[in-house]
Amino acid sequence: MREEIITSGRMNPMIDPQLHIWHWHIPLYLFLGGLAAGILFFAALYTILGKEKENPTAVKIAPFITPILLVVGLFALFLDLNHQAYFWRLYTTIRLESPMSWGAWTLMVVTPISFIWCALNIKEIFPRWDWKFKFLYDLDAFFRKHLITMSWILLIFSLILGMYTGILFSAFNARPLWNTSILGPLFLTSGLSTGAAAIILMSKSHEERLRFARIDIMLIGIEMFLIVHMFMGFLASTQVHIEAAELFLGGPYTTPFWLFVFTLGLAVPAILEVLELRKFKVPFMIAPILVLMGGLLFRFIIAYAGQASRWLY
């Protein structure tokens, strides 16, 4: 038997008895960021491919929620900071080794583009919109002229945004559950999947819905594969990683993860979408709502479970 106790002094709140430094803000932001990245990725992709007509919601309507998602997410991030008055220090340095620095700068690119994207499509929502000033019309014309360039930038940076939300966690070797490089692609896939789900929810065209249901099934498949891979990796790794995996294999996160995320958030919506493609009558809202809830819960679980996993010494 081995017992290790801290006999004095160490009663630092937020660290003892286990780390509680990141609360609801971070997972909420990671969800919103991933969702925005997913929606913007599809908007940019179909613009580059020249398929705006077939995918009107993905290209023109769905991006309208991304500035809101990003601003709410950024506000959550700001609330999470302990030294809020100095948040601008993020933008006086570029630190390539720090994923958080990458993220801060990526958001500086993606957020303005999301606003510009909405401005270019404002007539879809308000048909009688008038920019009033000539320079605004000039700006509008400028961005329209460089739409493809902007789409390429958006495509790349939305992928970085989706990926970095996972890398943010995986860069911490002190928390074995997070310390797996699969988390980057996993969060990216989940972000794209929630993006597709949001587009299905907003779409009015049956064909577009079916197209995104097909994309979503593929993404969910990749996600499930990555999750299984992640646990295989943990179980084949060191004791600290095995114990991190055990949080999900019999530990406190078993039910929330396997029932609510894996079954209800991934497996069930995938089955519903397959049924829909096979022309069964399924209310089309159910699958995307389950995907969105699963994506949100997935990030909360990873954020909290990661803080409970640690090295042994």
Next chain:
Amino acid sequence: MRYAMAVDTKKCVGCSDCVVACQTENNVPIGYCRDWIVEVTDGTYPQLEIEIRSERCNHCENAPCVRCCPTGASHYSDGGTVLVKKYHCIGCGACIASCPYDARFPHPEGYVDKCTFCLDNRVKKGMDPACVSVCPTKCLYFGDLDDPRSPVSQILKKRKYKTLIPEAGTKPHLYFLI
């Protein structure tokens, strides 16, 4: 210059004098601490073994906290000590999550705080860190690893020692004599 500290686990009695000295010297807010005592009991009664350690920031050579800091507030300072620039820190908590030793905590004023080896307030003035100077059993040794005559170099030459979680790849500068 590479500052390091050695803790004699055979001599440490866990009196917590180092903790109180640090809190006093560095004005650590009430309820927080930059160093602490860990007591490890191994075995089954009556065959028990006990190890007492005075722990603090390991001032790692390959510090994960410096790597993940988005603003460069966590940095390597003189003698390889790892310090936080108070007015560069945004309090994001990344360094706290990245430390395998849980040596950092959010100061109530917002920035992240931790052991400094008393670099500016004592060591640069030629004194030992507060914890070292008050230890009643003289179980703490401090000095420059590059100076073969420093107390820490000399004790590490004579005694067997270990570091905490060397497999985390942090190259810690806190040695435990065993």
